[in-house]
Each structure stands twice: as C-alpha cells, then as structure tokens.
Amino acid sequence: MKRMLWIGLLMGLFVLPMGLFAQETTDVGAIKTYLMTNVTALQTHATRLEQAALDYYNLAETAGFDYAALWSNERVETSVALLTAKDAWLIASPLYEQVEGVVAGVPLLSQFDVELDAGVSGAEDPEGGVRFNLTLRDGRTLERPGNLFGVLESTLWGTREAYTTGVRADLNLNSSADFGETLPDAALLLAAAETFRATIDDLYQTAEGWTPTVEDAFTALVVMVPTMSEYFGSWRESRFVAGDDATQAEFVVISRLADIRDILGGLIVIYDSVSPLIEGVDPAQNSQIRQDLIDLQTYVNDLYTQEQEGRVFTPEEADLFGNEAQGRAQGIAGQIAQIAALLNIALPE
C-alpha cells in the first residue's frame, strides 16, 4: 500500500510538469477553408459580372455608344445584361462581407480589402486610398477611383453622375422608373468588372499560398472587431438613413447593417477557431468574449430587422447606435488582445 502511494506520488510529479507543456489544439485551417469557399463562389459571380459587362459593352459599341438608341433598339438584351450584372453584384457583396474580417484582418491579404471594399479614392486619401487606376477601352483613365464594390455599385445603380449615361431605363420592365434604373457608362462598367474579377483571382491565388496561423486569427479579430464605427458611419451617410439627402454613392442597395452582421458572422467563425486556445488560458473569459461577439451580432441584427420592417433611423440615432456598437467592439478587441498577450501571440502592427 505504502509502495503504491509512493508510485502514485512520483507519477503525480511526472504529470504536473507535463501539464505545463500541454497545449490546447486549435483549428485555424478552418479559417482558410471558410475563406477559400467564399472566394471560390466570389470568382463565379465576378466572372458572371465581367461577362455581363462585356455583353453590355458589345451592345453599346454596336450602337455606337448612343445609349438612347441602345435602349430604344436593344431593350431586352440590355436589360438582361444589366440585371445579370446587378444580380452578380448582389450575390458577390454579402459573400465578400462574410470573409471581410479575414481578408482585412490578415496582413498578407489586407490590401485586397482596401481595393475591393474598404478603400476610398486617392483624392480623398492620398496615403491610404486604393492604389489601382481604371484604364477604359476608350482611352480614359480613372485614377485611384475608390474601392471596386463601390465603383461597380455606383455605376450599376447610377448613384454617381459621372459613371452613368443619364439615360433612364425601365430594366425590370414594370413600367415605372425605379431607383437605380439608368444605363451605366459601358466602358467604365467593363473596366471596373474586369479589374474586379482580376483582383478576386489575385486574392484567390494569394489566399491559396497563405497558411493561416494563430497570429493571423488573433490579428484579424483585434483589427476587424473594432471597425463598427466605420460601418455605422457609412450606414448613417447612406440612403437607408439619410434618404434622398444622402450624398454617399455607395451602400445604396444593401443596408450596411446587413454587411456588419455578415462581417461579425465571419469574425465569430475566426473566434471559434482559436477558442480552444483561449479556453486553456481563461475558460470564463473565453465564453464571455464569445457571448459578447454573439450579443453584438444580435444587437446589429435587431437594428437590421427593425430597418427591414420599415423603421427609418435618423442620422443622430444611427450615430448613437453606432457609438454603442463601437464601444462594445472596442472592449471585445481589447480583451482578445490581452489574451493574445498572455498566450505570447504577437499581433503585428
């Protein structure tokens, strides 16, 4: 009995240090799977959009870029091309938002977010704005015009005067002039769609060569969670809140609240991939952070639901709700950064 006690004690002494070396397992590979699945789907719709833009360009070219004549003579073909392009954009946008947390949060990929969805024009921000130029087939060049989702949206829905032809077109053939029913500048639409598809392809290739690390996952969370104020800011300025007074050409089709909800969904996927690691450091904090993320997503979704049900928020209310979301997000990101520090995970700046 005594001997057994001794053996037990010795085994205990062996087990104690072993426990110190034990590491929780994480599955950061799931982040890449999630990203690649979405980017593959994005490629499909970027290609559809590019093809539709090319079809529209060919129609316009045939009409000698006389858009009034084009609408008069090729009504059905023009409608099909533009509605296909819009449909592709409407599917691509949320697909991207779902992975924006990963793209924008991983240093290797973050520039793609600037070009695709987050960057303003070079004129607005010479240092941080988008870096590409759009070279049109007719020889015009749009220098650093702003992110591609935004350029495509304002071109397809005619919210930026310079990108449209001014020709109204009842694309859905319902005999009324609905919002966004104007013919876009075909050369601009094609250049933007081609650059968009090429950028998505580039993103795919770069992401394929990317091996996600725990550092990537933590960086993405700490960088992307506290961006609520930016998104709420664009929501506040969009026509969903400002109505006809809106000066913003983007975010006119899908409410920014839906984007925020999708982004948070992607961030929860990332969090789940590192959650076992955090559980090993502080189980209570782990469940608290996850709950806070879900609460934040629920909070945004509640606002979106109210909006869908017809509530029109005032800009001041949008500001108040955005500030609340930002405060919560900042706290969550701060706590994740503390856990990263305790795990000795470096978050590159």
Added chain:
Amino acid sequence: MKPYLILCILLLGIGGMFTRVVATSANNPPQHAESLRQALFNAQVSLLNGDRSAAEDATRTAQQLYQQQLQPIAQSITPDLDSRVSVALGQAVLQAQTGETLALAANRGQITIDLLNISAEVVYAAIERGDLETALLWLPLRDFRVSTRFSRPSTQATRALEQLQTGRLDPAQALSLVRSDLMDTYQAQLTLSLQRADEAAERGFSLRQAEESGRAAAYFEILAPAYGDQYGTTALSARQADFTALVTAAIGGDQTAFSATYTQLQTTLIGFRAVPLSEEEAARRAGQLVRFLALVPIEYERGVRHGVVINDIEIQEAFTFQAGANAAFNDLQSRLIALDPVKTDQIRSLLAEIRLKIETTADPNHLRADVDQAQQLIAGLLPPEWLQGNAGSDLDVILSVLDQVEVAVVQGEYALAESARLEAYALLELGLEQRLRGFAPELAIQIESLFWQGTAERPGLAVLLANRAALSEVRQTLNQLKIAFDEAELILGGASAPEAVIGNASVIVFREGLEAVLILASLLASLRSAEEKRYRDRLILGAGLAFIATALTWVIAHRLLVFLLPLGERLEAIVSLIAIAVLLVIMNWFFHKVYWTGWLANFHTRKRQLLGGRVTITLSQTFGLVLLGFTSIYREGFETVLFLQSLVLEAGIMVVLQGVALGLLGTAAVGFITFKLQMRLPYKKMLIVTGVMICLVLLTMIGHTVHVMQVIGWLPITPIQGVFIPYWMGQWFGLFATWQGILLQIVALIVVIGSYFLAEYQTKQHRQPTRQSVAS
C-alpha cells in the same frame, strides 16, 4: 512523520507554486459595469423614444447595480469617486424622469468613465497591498486605445500583472507599468473624446456631443493628478473649470461657448503627457524622428521639378515621412520642452513649415533648408544616448519604405518601386545588416537575397520588379521580407528558446540533486548498526532544513535580482558571468575526483568525530549531525540557486521553475530508488553523463553571455565570414557566428578539458608516493 514524506511535501509545495491564481467568477466587476453601462444606454434609447417611465426604470437598474455590486469596494478604496458616481446616478434617475436627454447623455458618458477611474484606483490599491487576485479581477474593467489596422490595444498592464504573479516584477514595478498603460490609454481616449465631441457639434449631433463632452471631462479627472503635478494646482483648477464649461455648453446647446472652450482646451493641453516615455521608447521615437525627417527632402526632390509635381508617389512618400516625423516629435514633445522649450517650439514650427512647403509645392532647396535647420536643432537637443543605433527604429523606417514598394507596384510604377526598394536596402546596409550578420548571418543572407535575386523558394524583389511581376508575387516576397524582419527583431533581442532554458535548468538541478542524494546516501549507509541508525533522523532533518534554506536563498537572490532589474541587459551580463563562474567550479569539482573523494571523506570524518563510537547522544552531537546533513545538501542548493538566477533573467521565473520541477522530479526518482527501494544505481556513469551535459550547458551559457555583452556593447562584434550557423543553434546552444563567441566557447572547452587532465595528473602524483611507500 517519515523524512521521505517531509521531502515529498516540500516537493509538492514547490509544485504548488505552478498553480494559477484562479479568480472567482462570482464577483465580476467588468460584467457588472457593462450591465450598468447598457442600462444607461437603454435609458437613453427610451428617452429618445419618448418613454420616460422605461428610461427611469433603466436608470434605477443602473443605480441598483452600482449599489449592490460595485459600491462596497469603491467606497472603501476611493470614497470621493464613489460619492461622485452615486450623485451622478441619482441625477440620472431625475434626468430620466424629467426627460433631460442631453443632460442624461453627458451624465452617462461621465459615469461610464468614472467607473474606469474607480477600477484603476482599486487595481493600484490591490497591487500596493499585494492583493493580486483583486487586481486581476478589476483590471479588465478598463478602456483600450482604439485599435486600428496599424495599432493594437496595449497589453502592458496585463503583462505586468502576469509578471508580478510569476515573480518577475515586484509590486512597485508592476504598479508603475499598470499605471503607465492606463494613463497612456486614457490620455489617448481624452483626445479622441474631445475630437468626437467637436465633430458631433459640427454635424449637429447634440446627443453625441454631450456624451463625448461628459466622457472627456471624466477622462481628464483620471489624468488630473498627473496634470496637477506637472502644471500646478492653479492650472489644474483652470482645466477642470474648462471641462465643466465644455459639458455645460454641450448640454445647453451653446455652440459658441462650446467652440471657444474646445479651442482653449486644445491649446492648453498641448505638450501634456500623463505618462512620460520610458528611455527606451524615447530613444526609439528619437530614431524615428531623425530618420523620417532625413527622408522627407529626398522624396520631395524626386517628386518636384521647377515648381511642378512630376511624381505623385514621391510626394505622397514625403508626406508619409513628414507625418511619421511629426508623430514621433509629438510623442517626445513633453520631454523636449523640459530640455529646451524654445528649441522645441522652433522644431514644431519647422515641422509645420515643412508640411506646408510640401502642400504648396515649394522650392525643394527651401524645404531642404528647413529640414537641415530642424536636424541641427534636433541634434543639439536630443540626449546623445537617444541617438545611438536602435534596431527598433531602423526596422520601422525600413518597413515603412517597403510599403512604398507595394504602393508603386499597385499603380504599375515599377521604376518607383525599384527606387523604394533601393532606399530600403540602403537603410538596411546603414547599420542593421552589420548587427544581423554578427548574430544571424543566415537571416542576413536571406534578407539580402529577398531584396535582390531571391531564395530557392521565392524570387527576390529586384528580379520581380525588373520583370514587372504580378502584384501577388511582389506581395508574397514583401511578406517574406517582413517575416524575416520580425525574426531579425527577435534575434537582436537575443532570447533563448524556453525549452533550452528548461533543459539547462533541469540538468543543473538534477546534477546537483544527484550529488546531494549520493552524499546523504553515503552518510546514511555508513550508519549501519542498530544504535547508529537512530542518528539517521538527525542527518535527514539537517538535509530537510537545507532544502528550506535553499528555497529561502532563492527568495533572497530573486529579490536582489528584482531590485537590480533597472540595470537591464547589463544585469543579465553580470549574472551570466557569475553563473559561468559557478559552472566552472562545478566542472572543476566534477573532474577532480580527488576533491570528490576528499569531500565525501571529510563528511565521514566529521560524522566519526561527532559520534566517536558512543551509543548515547548529547545535544551538541545532535546539533552537529543536523549541521552535517545541512551542509552536505545546502552547498549543492546554494550553487544551483546562484546559477538559476541567470536563467531567470533570460527566460522568466515560470520557465525556469518548469526546469526546476523536472530536475527535482529526476532527483526525487533517484532518491526514491536509493532510499526507499534500497537499490543501487550506476552512480558513477550518471555523474559522468550529467557532467558532460553540464559542460554543454556551460558552453551554451558562454555563447549567450557573449551575445548579451555584444548587444550592450561590452564586447565588439566580429562576424566569421563564410560561416553560417542556423539561428536555432543560437537559441539552443548559444552558437553565434562571431569570433568573440566562438573563441570564448573554445577557451572554455580547453579550460574544462585541461582541468580534467590536471585532475588526472594530480591523481597519478597522489598515487605514486603511495605505491612507492607500499613497495618499500
């Protein structure tokens, strides 16, 4: 109680040191504060919706939460703040009842930040009285600097508490770091709240304007003691009055008064820094200021010809470097004002003038003249130690220039990308590369390859840019370069692999433990007769006391170390030298079997003198036997403690304690087999194997010590050309390709081997006369 059991309890006691301090979740101040904050937000939303009753209910919920969950400790630690919050919560209820939306918004902002103030005070008090559990519980109730794509929330306070918990910091040091993190954060938040209040005023968002004004006023209250210390009580009272006026103007909708007060605050808060920069941070910022400023005219001259911008990107780069220099200057400003307010003001004006000249496309010569003047002022103002080479600031500038390569490629400007690449490479060559070649030549080669022709895995930047490669290709190489620079920063920091430290600590502890077990076993075994066996307990008691004394020695040595921590890397070098001396003594002891035999014989002689063949035992004999047991073990313990302090400095106490645990585990196993199972182990072989392992530890230690001494400039760095040693060998075995490191390791090896042959020679000399006397 059996002596073995005592030993086990002691071992388990040390094991218990590894257990975490687990905070109870029943009391969760951050969660209660968040619930309170959300209740106040709900009250605000209810007022917006015109529902005063719901707003009142929500404010009462907030009040109850405070009274039940947070007030008890707030009242005891910081009664003034408690009173302020209690009053504010009472006002919130009234404001909800009367529908004073703006007043509630300002009050809500103030209460939220006051809770952070309370938390900070609770944490400080807890650290001061050594109540780590409370500090850990309350610290998460804090704010963080706004995290962006380019900056991360500070983790200094969290790390400080962790280091306090693991004994790497004493309470005073931890308190200073926690305070510095929180003050720095709240100063940044104060600036941000003021800006937001102003932006909200411009947009006509009165709710937000009131809330941010309330927050700004409360943030200033957190910083008020520091402001009072630096500017005096009169100025402090004036600023507090300004903040009160700001809040009043925001609530009253008086935009003229708001604007005037805002401007007044912006002006009077210039140069105020609640937490002065540390010397290391100041040196880093100084390096950035000097390097970024030097790059401004270079970029600008490339971008402008005859008053016309010929290259946008170069102008953007000039803007970027000017902004970088300006940011570094702002961080240093309060320190510089203390050195020379006039010169500081001149530099500030020149920096603004330089920006204006870039904006207005001024003559490059005029801009160059401003930069030269600013550089002269800076050189005369900054302390020389700030201007010494700093790997961190070098890296900042190189990475910043590399970003410009990417920008140029995105725009299809490959010639400009090439220009930026050359610039980054030139910066690398200026200083960083020499150090890197000394410590990690393989990495230096890799970095150089990535700049030029590339590695087997990745084409280099020069090749990619010459071939106008796709952006994704360029990005991947840039990313590789950034990873390599991260590693370079790590190497220049010079840390050992934790596993290597654990291994080294365990070898030493096991080796010394083995010696202790053998001495004790030898002494115990010599007490064979039934009468003598009774004395064994005294010896074991002495050994147990030695164990406790070793633990106490550890505590004293560690406290001494903590006291000397401000010496920084110099302390590491000094303690490493002591550790090497200890190791050399151990090695000498190991090889001189004469000493070993003599040492054992000495114990036996002392034992015989004490007992003298007597059966009854006196008090003095008891004391003598206890002392014999004590000295036989404590000598080993003392050596171990001294040696381990060097590892503590290198890798931290927790890492070293893991090695100690492993070593003790091995010792306990040998002790168990020897004492309990009465089995004989191949002790001689074990001593030889552990001796060889200690020899390796000695060589590793010498390599690391030379590395540290080179980092702090006590030894020169002479790279061995053509020799590449992987970095992991540096981390594990202290092998760095510098002549100084390698030669000293060879010298140490010669000393150890020489010591062995000397010992052999002495043994032979000792035997010869004995043989001769036997023969005669």
